[in-house]
Amino acid sequence: MQNRITELFDIQYPIIQGGMIWASGWRLASAVSNAGGLGIIGAGSMYPEVLREHILKCQNATDKPFAVNIPMLYPDLEQLMNIIVELGVKIVFTSAGNPKTWTSFFKEKGITVVHVVSSVKFALKAQEAGVDAIVAEGFEAGGHNGRDETTTLTLIPSVKEKISIPVIAAGGIATGSAMLAVMVLGADGVQVGSRFVASTEASSHQAFKEKVVEIGEGDTHLTLKELAPVRLIKNTFYEEVQRTYADGATKDDLVALLGRARAKRGMFEGDMEAGELEIGQVSSLIHDIKPAKIIVEDMVREFEAAKERVRTI
Structure with a gap:
């Protein structure tokens, strides 16, 4: 399942785990990365030394690529950014702020940068800022969301029409069928949040x-x-x-x-x-709690089965 996203992150499947507050610690991130996706440590709930601990533990738990998500509305931001650089994290997802603020800082250090957006307007700003890819997150998503209430079904083709860098779809994606649907609409990969909350490795209660x-x-x-x-x-x-x-x-x-x-x-x-x-x-389609590895395997299997169904239409 190779495309621009798997090549950009050097991963097996274009499945990215969301960097969710209070759910995305090192156990979940390393499990998703070990399963062939891209795990993300969600730094939004972490003080600098806590982030340091999670990065080091993730590095010990996987030799695969993983990322850190940084919402740019929290205190200690400069300390968090410096820890990421110091510990050699290769991929950073930024959100909830202006991508111009930190993109060049990371790019100068050889770090791949992805920014989360909820509209075409902000997708264009992120591309102009020099990010390597964007996450286009629809109204269906959990956590902090866009004010425009644009659904994923509308947002993905609208963004794809206007930008040239890879697009990762987010919002309402928990199955392989949904993954196929957004990729047909132009997405190069998917970011999955809620489904991974209901995983054994998620740090949530x-x-x-x-x-x-x-x-x-x-x-x-x-x-x-x-x-x-x-x-x-x-x-x-x-x-x-x-x-x-x-x-x-x-x-x-x-x-x-x-x-x-x-x-x-x-x-x-x-x-x-x-x-x-x-x-x-x-979440209304999530009916069980299971290991992240099984979630990734289920999505890949469902994706391939959905492709076969489409061929018969």
Whole structure:
């Protein structure tokens, strides 16, 4: 399954694990990389020395390529970037910020740079900044999302029409069939988040993994656009957000309600009611918790089977 993405990252399959807050530690990243995809350490939830520990452990657990995802809205950003360079990480995914800020810093050091976008406008800006590829993430995705609510089905061909660098599709992809669909639309690879949350190696709390498997269609909603749009499971905290909106919430009201470490409380510590639970719409299609290796193998098998089905149409 060789194409521009497998060649760019030197991996077997064009399957990239999402760099998810509180879920994407070294165990998950190394497991996905060992299975032939590209594992990603999600640095959004990590202090500098914690990131250092995860990179070193990942390097010990795999001799395959892996990446680090850096959302550019967290403190200690310069320390995180310097640790990545110091420890010889070869691939960096940036998100939630201007790609011009750090792309040249990494490129000068021979590091491959990928930027996450949610629109054609930002895809063009990322290409202009010199990134090697972009992740085009649709409205279906979990975690922090774009404000335009453009679905993956629309976003991928729109981005592909305008840029020349490789495109990785994200948002609503948990099966090999979905992988084939977005590649037909022009994607060179896929980034998979929610399906890997429900993996044995994900660092998220077991209660959160079980909640992901349990929820159905319509059990998530994109909200908190005034802060940073995020797709949440509907729980007690979500209902509090909705009541705050109904009472005429200001941005300050929402900040006060969110408080500190709300996502950690839910996804990492396991508070399924008062915690912030970020997951994608595709969670309604996830019915079990399994090793990352099996998830990758299942996707590849489903992808090949879907190609065979298409030939009979």
